[in-house]
Amino acid sequence: MDLKTAYERLGLPEDATRDMVEKRYDMLLRQERRRIREGGGESPEFAEITRAYRFILEQEEKQAVTELTEQQYGKYKQFAGLAEKIDHFFSYYKWHTLGAILLIGAIIYGINAYIEHKEEQARLAALPPIDVDGMILGQFFVSDGSADTENLEAVMLGHFPDWKRVELQLLTFSLEGRSQLDIAMLQKASVLLATEKPDIYILDSETYPWLAQTGILMELDEWAAGRFSSLLPEGAAVKAFGGEENGEHIYGIDLSDSPLIGELPLYKERFIVGIRRDAERADNALHLIETYLRSIP
Template structure:
């Protein structure tokens, strides 16, 4: 049965009756059918089957009208592209999470590839550089001025050593203010454990913090610095492995380095890392600037 007019006629309704009227009429016919079937009368089975088919046809057409009205409201503005807009909207509603997940996955893959390429490029760049002659770490209240040229500090450190081709440095800032110092010290501790420079340039607080941890090389064992081991610039410390105490740092605050170094600073104490890769160059650096300290 595909004739809508006939469907209304089967239900005993006027054409274009409301959905509520259709529902009410069908409920009445269902109750009658139940009463008839209880009496054992099978003569009306085919008639009720047609009633059910008619009812379903009318509801299906009502649903089509509703869907068409909805689509017209939602996608009518797209005119000839309404069909494609509807399909796209349905796709987005049902597959939004899958689509976003796929986009995120693609983004992660692209990021991983770019990071790998950047890493390889950086490795090639480092391989093209000459070997490091000295690795320096500033630790304490040290700060470069805003807008300062990038290589100014490095060039100042390398200037007395024309035979050196490459010097690298890093800065671990730890403020003088005790209220703010703790968090910075935690970061400094992690860096000390992870990185091994040849030379530390520190303020007095950081020297006294780092020295007892056994991270510094005794300087009074180095013949190049013997002339300064008993002088006013020598700084002694005691450690667990060295209870008698030794010279672990030289105060260069009165040297030319303190005057020439383009950084904000309070004090300048030089020390060599215990397991430094280039301790001889670190000692050479300290010796050069120790010679510029005025005699008492």
């Protein structure tokens, strides 16, 4: 690939500035992400665009190094190469001093990190107790396109006047592994499922049976037949296979038709809530499901 081809793939002239290149690539990246969210796979065209973008940056870096070398050693003319080698020789012996400086820097960094950790612990200790802790898994997207759940938590908290704090984690991925991002997020989800214990899992129609078969979800048959029976729309009590040990049961309640769920700043295909078997706040999790069911006409 040459520079002319690289700029053409980005739709830019050859004299485009670094700022123009960055802005153009950011725009194309947002368009690609939007297309993937709408159901498209990764496009070969965008892979070529990324390759062109990286090529341009590499060429700019090489040019910058060449100009810096010329600026430093050009005055020596035919002895420029020798001058550069001598400079590198003396620079080599600076590494011992530099190593000591780096060691001191690492110690300072460690102290600062410890102080920040203690401050974060103090901040968390000052917060009110968690009323419900949740993990969102699947094809879900916050309205602003980020993974920040702060606004989502605030809206959900507003549905429960007696609650003081809701914590949510969002992991967006497809089980089909349509992109490297999907694969990375799926790996992260697997780690979090093994190490963290939220009260509820918010799932789509793809991740619900996948998670249910791990045996991690509480059976809700009793609640569907009792406390929730008069509130459940047809098909809202969703059965799934809970593994050989647990068999088929109702492990999730589909709350997609709840008007309150519609108020959440979250793109979703379905909104199925399951409760972890050993949930610390199972009563609050059940209250959450009941509240959203009651809002369904």
